[in-house]
Amino acid sequence: MLYTKKMNLPELDEGDQERALDMAAELLALGGTVVFPTETVYGLGANALDERAVKSIYVAKGRPSDNPLIVHIASLSQVKDIAREVPASAEALMKAFWPGPLTIILPKKEGIPEVTTGGLDTVGIRMPDHEVARELIRRSNCPVAAPSANISGRPSPTTYQRCLEDLSGRVDVILGSDPSKVGVESTIVDCSGAVPEILRPGAITAKMLEEVVGQVFLKTSIGLPQEEAPRAPGMKYKHYAPKAKVILWQGNSPEKVSQALKGKASKKEAVILIQESQDLGEKSASVLNEDLGQQWSQEPSSSELNVDDQGILHGRHFVELPSFEIALHEIFELLRHCDDLGYEVIHVQAVPEEDLGLTLMNRLKKAAGGDIREV
Ligand code: TXA
Ligand code: MG
Numbered sequence: 001m002l003y004t005k006k007m008n009l010p011e012l013d014e015g016d017q018e019r020a021l022d023m024a025a026e027l028l029a030l031g032g033t034v035v036f037p038t039e040t041v042y043g044l045g046a047n048a049l050d051e052r053a054v055k056s057i058y059v060a061k062g063r064p065s066d067n068p069l070i071v072h073i074a075s076l077s078q079v080k081d082i083a084r085e086v087p088a089s090a091e092a093l094m095k096a097f098w099p100g101p102l103t104i105i106l107p108k109k110e111g112i113p114e115v116t117t118g119g120l121d122t123v124g125i126r127m128p129d130h131e132v133a134r135e136l137i138r139r140s141n142c143p144v145a146a147p148s149a150n151i152s153g154r155p156s157p158t159t160y161q162r163c164l165e166d167l168s169g170r171v172d173v174i175l176g177s178d179p180s181k182v183g184v185e186s187t188i189v190d191c192s193g194a195v196p197e198i199l200r201p202g203a204i205t206a207k208m209l210e211e212v213v214g215q216v217f218l219k220t221s222i223g224l225p226q227e228e229a230p231r232a233p234g235m236k237y238k239h240y241a242p243k244a245k246v247i248l249w250q251g252n253s254p255e256k257v258s259q260a261l262k263g264k265a266s267k268k269e270a271v272i273l274i275q276e277s278q279d280l281g282e283k284s285a286s287v288l289n290e291d292l293g294q295q296w297s298q299e300p301s302s303s304e305l306n307v308d309d310q311g312i313l314h315g316r317h318f319v320e321l322p323s324f325e326i327a328l329h330e331i332f333e334l335l336r337h338c339d340d341l342g343y344e345v346i347h348v349q350a351v352p353e354e355d356l357g358l359t360l361m362n363r364l365k366k367a368a369g370g371d372i373r374e375v
Contacts, residue, residue: 008176025139043146068118251375
């Protein structure tokens with residue numbers, strides 16, 4: 001067990017925030033491990049050039065060591081220290097989307113340790129759109145290798161609280177900030193070949209990339225078990241798995257799926273429905289949170305109740321997410337929340353696999369471990 005220094009920045013005054021960042025940056029530079037916020041999900045960072053430090057990331061997460069890490073930077077000038085060459089397509093994408101939720105794979109420069117790139121001759125680079133992340137990298141004066149800050153296989157953490165749950169006692173520092181804005185990990189685009197290719201979908205969609213670089217390749221089977229040798233090695237592992245069983249329901253409309261699941265449940269079950277998009281008007285994120293909180297606190301309606309012979313109440317609890325953006329923002333937190341509340345089954349409605357829907361389905365299919373059913 002390590003002693004973990006926990007510092008939630010919004011709870012500190014300005015002076016203490018400065019000291020917290022300095023301390024975390026110094027520990028990074030000395031080979032320590034630091035959990036920090038980004039706009040996608042929280043990351044678990046170490047100096048990307050320090051082999052021993054990077055190894056401690058794998059240990060903390062329980063992560064297989066052939067799974068390469070993304071190297072995070074704070075300024076464009078750092079790219080040349082990490083990548084051997086930067087094709088025009090990559091340069092255009094950096095200009096358009098950095099800082100932001102896009103990881104660019106490039107041929108790696110000598111000197112980047114094998115452990116950082118899982119033995120590959122390419123390296124993934126990203127400049128996060130989060131002031132705390134960039135300030136930490138700047139102050140540490142090193143590129144920061146960082147996977148998502150969860151125990152390997154669990155849903156990625158989007159809040160400080162979830163990082164504490166997974167990694168207290170396993171890392172040197174946990175830095176907290178607000179919940180991650182995006183909610184799912186970055187889009188990964190491989191620019192080491194002739195045509196850029198999406199290896200993992202994220203909030204930056206194929207369409208958005210195409211507007212900048214013309215053609216991009218995109219496999220819809222990305223990261224699913226049937227893909228033989230996934231190009232992003234991490235995609236082959238079990239992912240995002242809550243303790244509850246996740247079932248993904250094809251049918252593509254909230255009405256159809258809720259109709260099909262109206263009947264009696266034999267366990268404590270959750271049903272997550274997803275609207276394509278709804279005008280939220282003035283609804284702020286906090287109002288939405290309250291909304292979701294209320295949806296959770298309601299008892300399942302009587303038509304869904306079922307008492308077994310031991311007198312235990314079973315039922316299905318319906319929660320509706322009003323847009324794909326919000327679904328992306330909430331999904332990992334919802335999966336963990338269902339575990340906290342003791343749900344045994346989580347039913348999730350499938351969505352059409354394009355644009356943000358593709359990103360959502362990529363995470364949901366993995367959470368469901370292939371249990372996809374027709375309504
Ligand atoms: O948004 C994100 O990308 C977050 C935050 C912390 O930045 N990080 C993240 O890291 O999601 P991780 O380790 O959970 O996922 C990294 C993915 C893995 O699937 C890995 O196989 C792939 O990126 N990857 C990394 N380097 C690669 C490379 N050189 N070639 C192909 N895939 C690579
Ligand atoms: Mg991850």
